[in-house]
Amino acid sequence: MTAEMFFWVGVPYAALAALIIGLIWRWKTDQFGWTSRSSQWHENAILRWASPLFHFGIIFVFFGHVAGMLVPKSVTAAMGVSDHLYHLGAVGMGGIAGLMTLVGATALIYRRFVIKSVRLKTTRGDIIMYILLMIPIVLGFAATLINQVFGKPGGYDYRETIGPWIRSILTFQPQPELMTDVPLSFQLHVIAGLLLFAILPFTRLVHIVSAPVAYPTRPDIVYRSREESNALNGRVGASGNAQRDYSRGWKPVRKQSHESEDVPYVGA
DSSP states (O other), X not given: OOHHHIIIIIHHHHHHXXXXXXXXXXXXXXXXXXXXXXXXXXXXXXXXXXXXXXXHHHHHHHXXXXXXXXXXXXXXXXXXXOHHHHHHHHHHHHHHHHHHHHHHXXXXXXXXXXXXXHHXXXXXXXXXXXXXXXXXXXXXXXXXXXXXXXXSTTOOOGGXXXXXXXXXXXXXXXXXXXXXXXXXXHHHHHHHHHHHXXXXXXXXXXXXXXXXXXXXXXXXXOOOOHHHHHHHHTEEOXXXXXXXXXXXXXXXXXXXXXXXXXXXXXXX
């Protein structure tokens, strides 16, 4: 297998397979872990501005990539969008979104590793995730500056190479030759992005493929301490301690012995 086939056919399909199979496996084995594991309890001053900045930025970046890669150049031309106008829009709006993403991600990483309470909740998987997240962000920002801002007039037209290559992968008619003469900065950005997609199902990034569709209709979650709940129920057992009232439908999975107190068993 040549390097061309490995990087521009093998790696994309391996990443796509890891993404799909990983999401199915994660859903079947770890639905309760399908979460971003919020650390807002530990620190909120930085999170309150860095998180929206990063998330809005990455959303705009994502849809910008979708429009640039999946919409053929002929379609925008038929809509009356010239190459120059497209270039200005992509660099202008894409640059702002990229800067938002970079600044927001940097602030979140600073918070993650400098604030002690947040750092103590950080796992090895989180560290790997942050590294593989920052690499494509930095490489993409660098590729834009090198090729689109400070490069030749009009920038590099990735819609004639990278865009058709991605569409050829998704239609299972790969054309790896399209990536041969793509600038190295863009090539590295693409490879880093594919690796990020491959590890996505196995990290907290899995939350990006979920939507809170049932959130508005779910029942309220009420948090009470055991003592408060027992006091509200006003029941007292043989031991003299208050007991929970199960008459309203809340029933334990298993009761402990009468001597220890009639409370629900919480298993591992």
